[in-house]
Amino acid sequence: QKEVEQDPGPLSVPEGAIVSLNCTYSNSAFQYFMWYRQYSRKGPELLMYTYSSGNKEDGRFTAQVDKSSKYISLFIRDSQPSDSATYLCAMRSQGGSEKLVFGKGTKLTVNP
Amino acid sequence: GAVVSQHPSWVICKSGTSVKIECRSLDFQATTMFWYRQFPKQSLMLMATSNEGSKATYEQGVEKDKFLINHASLTLSTLTVTSAHPEDSSFYICSARAFTSTDTQYFGPGTRLTVL
Numbered sequence: 664q665k666e667v668e669q670d671p672g673p674l675s676v677p678e679g680a681i682v683s684l685n686c687t688y689s690n691s692a693f694q695y696f697m698w699y700r701q702y703s704r705k706g707p708e709l710l711m712y713t714y715s716s717g718n719k720e721d722g723r724f725t726a727q728v729d730k731s732s733k734y735i736s737l738f739i740r741d742s743q744p745s746d747s748a749t750y751l752c753a754m755r756s757q758g759g760s761e762k763l764v765f766g767k768g769t770k771l772t773v774n775p
Numbered sequence: 776g777a778v779v780s781q782h783p784s785w786v787i788c789k790s791g792t793s794v795k796i797e798c799r800s801l802d803f804q805a806t807t808m809f810w811y812r813q814f815p816k817q818s819l820m821l822m823a824t825s826n827e828g829s830k831a832t833y834e835q836g837v838e839k840d841k842f843l844i845n846h847a848s849l850t851l852s853t854l855t856v857t858s859a860h861p862e863d864s865s866f867y868i869c870s871a872r873a874f875t876s877t878d879t880q881y882f883g884p885g886t887r888l889t890v891l
Contacts (some may be wrong), residue, residue: 671816697879706781706868706882707819751818761807761872763880767818 666690669752669766678775682739686752686766689733693764694757696728698737701749701768710750711737742773777873778802781883788859789891796854796886798869804849805871809880810842813866825852859890 669686676682684698695714699707711726713719713735719726727736735754739746752766778801788794798808806827811819823833823844831844841863843855852871856863866887870880 695879699882704866704885704887706779706870706884709777709879709881712879761880762809762821762824765818 666764667752667754667766670769671767673770673772675772675774676742678742678744678773680742680773682737682742682746682771682773684737684739684750684752684769684771686735686754687733688735688754688764690756690764691730691733692756693733693754695755696726696735697753697763698724698726699751699753700746701751703748707751742771744773744775747772777881779869779871779881779883781869781886783886784884785887785889787889787891790860791858793855793857794859794888796856796867796869796888798852798854798871798883800850800871800873800881803871803873805852805873806849807872808846808852809870809872810844810852810854811868811870813868813885815866819868822854856888859888861890864888864890 667688698711700710701707713726716728716730723740725738749768749770751768753763780799782797808825810822813819822837823831825831825844825846827846833839846852868885870882
């Protein structure tokens with residue numbers, strides 16, 4: 664079983680739709696959770712950073728962490744064509760190694 | 776804040792030559808930088824962790840003599856691909872750890888290397 668599982672998609676939605684992206688993980692030591700957005704041929708851009716269970720909202724984006732289920736989500740409201748990108752979840756444990764463990768990424772296309 | 780740059784953004788070289796890629800943190804100091812490699816439609820693969828003033832720590836399977844890393848200052852790390860071959864063609868991305876409120880990694884825009 665991989666440490667982090669993420670459905671690679673592709674996911675295609677109409678403009679204005681609510682998008683739900685998810686990752687599951689197996690390592691209970693993971694304490695910090697991130698979502699990155701990566702446009703084609705660009706480096707990943709940090710979208711959301713959370714370290715506790717619950718919800719965190721930033722504009723149209725909401726990150727949700729459920730440590731008991733080892734499940735994290737990213738919701739995008741009122742999706743726009745400019746949201747079309749690959750979304751990567753990443754996580755790391757507290758202390759020790761600073762390495763991030765990434766999901767494979769979900770490719771999202773928002774159609775106008 | 777937390778901007779990371781890479782240079783060059785793309786490079787084409789002949790087989791057997793060496794290529795140097797620079798990674799700079801523009802508005803913060805980074806004691807730790809990371810080098811990743813990404814193949815098309817795949818996720819990032821960590822190659823090595825670079826600490827300022829000390830030797831880099833390489834991931835298993837990454838040849839340290841082929842991928843030379845130098846972290847000479849708190850804002851600059853370099854990756855040199857020595858004696859490059861076509862199989863080294865890839866997208867190389869660096870990141871820098873920022874001790875901001877998020878304490879996480881910020882990524883550069885990446886360097887696309889093509890070895891002919």
